[in-house]
Amino acid sequence: MVTATEAAARDEGEEPPAESAFIELDRVEKVFEVRRKTGFLRRERRQVRAVDALSFTVARGEMVGYIGPNGAGKSTTIKMLTGILTPSGGRLRVAGIDPARERTRLARRIGVVFGQRTTLWWDLPLIDSYRLMHRMYRIPDARYRANLDRCVELLELADLLDVPVRQLSLGQRMRGDIAAALLHDPEVLYLDEPTIGLDVVSKAKVRSFLRDLNAERGTTVLLTTHDLQDIEQLCSRVMVIDHGSLMYDGPLTGLHEAAEGERTLVVDLERELPPIEVPDARVVRVEGPRQWLAFPAGGSAAPLVARIAERYPLVDLSVREPDIEAVIAKMYAGKAVS
Amino acid sequence: MADHRLGEALRAYRLIAGMWVRSTMAYRASFVMTTFGNFAATALDFVAILLMFSRVGALGGYPLPEVAFLYALTSISFGLADLAIGSMDRLGRRVRDGTLDTLLVRPAPVLAQVAADRFALRRLGRVTQGALVLGWALTRLDVEWTPDKLLLMPVAMVSGCGIFCAVFVAGAAFQFVAQDASEVQNAFTYGGTTLLQYPPTVFAKELLRGVTFVLPLAFVNWLPALYVLGRPYPLDLPRWTAFAPPLVALACCALAGTAWRVGLRSYRSTGS
Numbered sequence A: 001m002v003t004a005t006e007a008a009a010r011d012e013g014e015e016p017p018a019e020s021a022f023i024e025l026d027r028v029e030k031v032f033e034v035r036r037k038t039g040f041l042r043r044e045r046r047q048v049r050a051v052d053a054l055s056f057t058v059a060r061g062e063m064v065g066y067i068g069p070n071g072a073g074k075s076t077t078i079k080m081l082t083g084i085l086t087p088s089g090g091r092l093r094v095a096g097i098d099p100a101r102e103r104t105r106l107a108r109r110i111g112v113v114f115g116q117r118t119t120l121w122w123d124l125p126l127i128d129s130y131r132l133m134h135r136m137y138r139i140p141d142a143r144y145r146a147n148l149d150r151c152v153e154l155l156e157l158a159d160l161l162d163v164p165v166r167q168l169s170l171g172q173r174m175r176g177d178i179a180a181a182l183l184h185d186p187e188v189l190y191l192d193e194p195t196i197g198l199d200v201v202s203k204a205k206v207r208s209f210l211r212d213l214n215a216e217r218g219t220t221v222l223l224t225t226h227d228l229q230d231i232e233q234l235c236s237r238v239m240v241i242d243h244g245s246l247m248y249d250g251p252l253t254g255l256h257e258a259a260e261g262e263r264t265l266v267v268d269l270e271r272e273l274p275p276i277e278v279p280d281a282r283v284v285r286v287e288g289p290r291q292w293l294a295f296p297a298g299g300s301a302a303p304l305v306a307r308i309a310e311r312y313p314l315v316d317l318s319v320r321e322p323d324i325e326a327v328i329a330k331m332y333a334g335k336a337v338s
Numbered sequence B: 001m002a003d004h005r006l007g008e009a010l011r012a013y014r015l016i017a018g019m020w021v022r023s024t025m026a027y028r029a030s031f032v033m034t035t036f037g038n039f040a041a042t043a044l045d046f047v048a049i050l051l052m053f054s055r056v057g058a059l060g061g062y063p064l065p066e067v068a069f070l071y072a073l074t075s076i077s078f079g080l081a082d083l084a085i086g087s088m089d090r091l092g093r094r095v096r097d098g099t100l101d102t103l104l105v106r107p108a109p110v111l112a113q114v115a116a117d118r119f120a121l122r123r124l125g126r127v128t129q130g131a132l133v134l135g136w137a138l139t140r141l142d143v144e145w146t147p148d149k150l151l152l153m154p155v156a157m158v159s160g161c162g163i164f165c166a167v168f169v170a171g172a173a174f175q176f177v178a179q180d181a182s183e184v185q186n187a188f189t190y191g192g193t194t195l196l197q198y199p200p201t202v203f204a205k206e207l208l209r210g211v212t213f214v215l216p217l218a219f220v221n222w223l224p225a226l227y228v229l230g231r232p233y234p235l236d237l238p239r240w241t242a243f244a245p246p247l248v249a250l251a252c253c254a255l256a257g258t259a260w261r262v263g264l265r266s267y268r269s270t271g272s
Helices: A002-011 A074-081 A103-107 A125-134 A141-154 A169-180 A198-217 A228-234 A252-259 A302-311 A324-337 B002-025 B028-053 B064-097 B100-104 B110-116 B121-140 B147-177 B182-195 B205-214 B224-227 B237-245 B245-270
Strands: A024-037 A043-058 A062-069 A087-093 A110-114 A187-190 A220-224 A235-242 A245-250 A262-269 A282-287 A290-296 A315-322
Touching: A024 A074, A024 A290, A043 A074, A043 A087, A043 A245, A062 A074, A062 A228, A074 A087, A074 A187, A074 A220, A087 A187, A103 A187, A110 A169, A110 B100, A125 A141, A125 A169, A125 B002, A141 A169, A169 A187, A169 A198, A187 A198, A198 A220, A198 A228, A198 A290, A220 A228, A228 A252, A235 A252, A235 A324, A245 A252, A252 B002, A262 A302, A302 A315, B002 B028, B002 B110, B064 B100, B064 B110, B064 B147, B064 B182, B064 B224, B100 B110, B110 B147, B110 B245, B147 B182, B147 B224, B147 B237, B147 B245, B224 B237, B237 B245
Parallel strands: A062 A220, A062 A235, A110 A187, A187 A220
Antiparallel strands: A024 A043, A024 A087, A235 A245, A262 A290, A262 A315, A282 A290
């Protein structure tokens, strides 16, 4: 199989044959026909363009965040990249394979984690799901053991292997799912909302694991998320999709600039006071002793906090990151003006 | 190439069915109870027939052992099909909740994965009670056994299983289009086997034509059984049709396979 030899090659530090683009989309389209009931038996047909002339490439070893509001076409893209859905038009290649035509051949070379749909066996101990992967993907014994040991160590699964999956917490299950997707040495890993619903500790574990995986194995990672921190901590590149086409493709800092992103500092004062006056920030909301201040996403919160603490009776504070919906909304607003 | 794909499919089926058996064994007591329940519930069908015979001496001209013979053949054929791929009617649910996608990213044929879904050994209950009824019927039947009759029995059971499997697969394929159609499928599978438990003489001609030429359930047990019993065929069909079940089963499976591919292709182009 390709996977074993290529993975071995990567372990020895050899680069696989140079490919300019590992994932390649050229004017890919996906049109759905939606039928809507308009009467007792009458139906109205309407075409919905879920993905519209989408073109991008991802190089081997890149880690890319793929974001956008609900219904923007994220999942549709991932489904076309994994061969679940057949594109209506355009050209699409993953590792040189046309996913729609050679779905099963591609399956051996990709890993997929669907955030909210576990592929683990509910009533069986975690290890049983891994044994199934071992046999279904025909992973050579030595590789399977090495990969499993590595995942168990880095994702801290040792105590969970003999626990039935139904007894695992959401975070534990997500780590279990990620390990299951990696046992066959996929060259690319698709993650759909890998940190959704996880607590802070679990999120940190998942993120650091993905970072190591990408750095050490050179696994290409494409992740969709609603959590900008996932992107901030993991991805050098972010793509924003909305209404089926690419709105932005570049580094995250650029996205903030493009959207004039702002973070929010929430401060609790000892008592109700008039809006705080400090440079580089403006009060956007006041509710009793609590005030919300917006400041540029590129700037640091520390000097701002220091200045406020100097002059106001500060009790508590927190910093809120802009969410993706807000950033994208701002992008639209910016576009409309320019 | 075709051999290779079939081998892959069977291997995937075995792997996944094995996982379901292990899952079931996580709840042993429940497994024992549901297996017994399956046996008892399906046996009630036969009890119903026994009750009828407590009032009448024959049904459509058939005495009890002959009806039992019909009953046993279809129970075994349907039971085997139900055991093998009886949970395919869950496909609609998998399409609705999106879990079908998790099967599509595996390096194994989707049909094999869906067929093995929720594989349940408790379904052996129906096969077991069908076999018991068959044993009893054989001791009571007044049949002159010849080699061709002896050979026809296992051939008919396997072919009947094939025909029911085709109905299951075609029904599942339909669920790609109509996700809540599992009851329609049940009408043909569970409904079909109930129909076949009774002699064809009790049904109207139109129905007989339907289950002979449209959905060829008549080939599951009626034609081979009537040949064995030396009874006249429904619709004046020629004698040799008793040996047609293997061909009918192959044709049904081929059609169902095509329906499945069309269904899957439509799913992959619409996503729902």
